[in-house]
Amino acid sequence: MFHKMNASYPLACPYKKMDVKKLYESGDYLIVNKPYDMYINSDDENEKNTVTYHIASPDSHLSTSFQPLHFVQRLDYATSGVLCIAKNKSAAGRAGKLFEKRLTKKYYLAVVRGHVELDLADIEYDVGMDPSTADSSHRMVAVTPSSDACVLPRAAHTRLLLLETGYYGSDAVSVVLLKPITGRRHQLRVHCSALGHTILGDYTYSGAADVAPYRMFLHATRLVLPLQQESLDIKTPEPFFSDQKFASQWKSEQVVCKYKSEAEFTAACDVIDRSYVIGVRYKLFSCRE
Template structure:
């Protein structure tokens, strides 16, 4: 299942919150607006790891880690076109698009005349492979957002001229053929007082899955996110212009979700790649 924790489709009414309510009603907290302690969010069309806390204290500690930027998040994506630079540091503020319509919550960079209230935003990008996706040039990358703005990765990729495959909003409503948006929360590192949570999922964007229509031609880097941790970063703009439980382990095969408890206070979900 693809899904952001709280966002609902008016047609299908599918969300992670609703799926969890059906599968684990005993974990629902009626005192919470969204029934569960969601520590952070994923965009509706993004798959991968998301963190839930099992109590208020754990949620507060995890939320503080995010606010203090102690967490590390890594995403896999496939972009339109061939990105030339191997390692890219994108330092471009992100604000709201005052002209956005239809509830898309579209964001933009200050180069857009309609951009309002821009806030600093930084993303690191490492090229993994160049190839063809459904016979069109594409580049597979791993991304690390340093800040946490709405739609940050999607906006920054569009800013350098390489939108994420299947991103309807930032392709000006043109990229409609792929079966999904090619953005996946691949790894989450969450330090806390109990243990260091370091959760990594599989890579869904391989040539082994025929739905991807992905044919790599050139491997630039192996899937290793260490290059994104300590890059040489310039000052200024972008380099690129182009209930606690003792032990729980759920596998929600029918919903496409793998749910694992990593400690008595934490639950991490893997949002699967099936719709």
């Protein structure tokens, strides 16, 4: 659902790399469509490629700011999409509790390498730090039947729904809907990589090999936040096929589940929400019995 916004946090600023578009605003919350390849905030006062620089002031993520903002969720630098920001501590606390209790619903569109050979999957591989980067906490890794080299693993759960198969240039790819049940660092990227379907353009989890695409194709498309005061269901338009840089390289093979309009995407979310779907190719990926 798309909403009108007030102008308490003006977007105008002298630096224009990519627009940060508002999706919703109230007295307590600001929800924006974060561009890909943009930081949420930075302690470097000269860093202008941040969400905070575009929507408020560069120091707005600090408690000492004249008009502090509170980020109740995070998106990676390379990930685009719905980002929820609270304008005060009490609002941040209310939203934070919903995230902690897993009462929110988050849905991501992704383009992954290879043709996915199932319709629906639950991925329940634990996620922890890669031992080789444990000091920097840069890379994460999934505990799978073939690999358990992991530091401080935590339970993680992602649902995956196949939407379409096709080709990006000459490379086989699939469009999938991802629903994280838990919220571990890099969870979606790590789980996709563990299945052998690394997200297109993911430099980190392709072993620095996937450098040709102009972006990483992971987008937070919908956030359902059941706040008592203002229950929110925020969506963005489909982000990939509307971009000529992607569309010009795309060739569809098979549409498994329609998703490009708002109504179709909502219907796809309804499918992935179901605990059991009759007549689909389903698989559980887990190291637990």
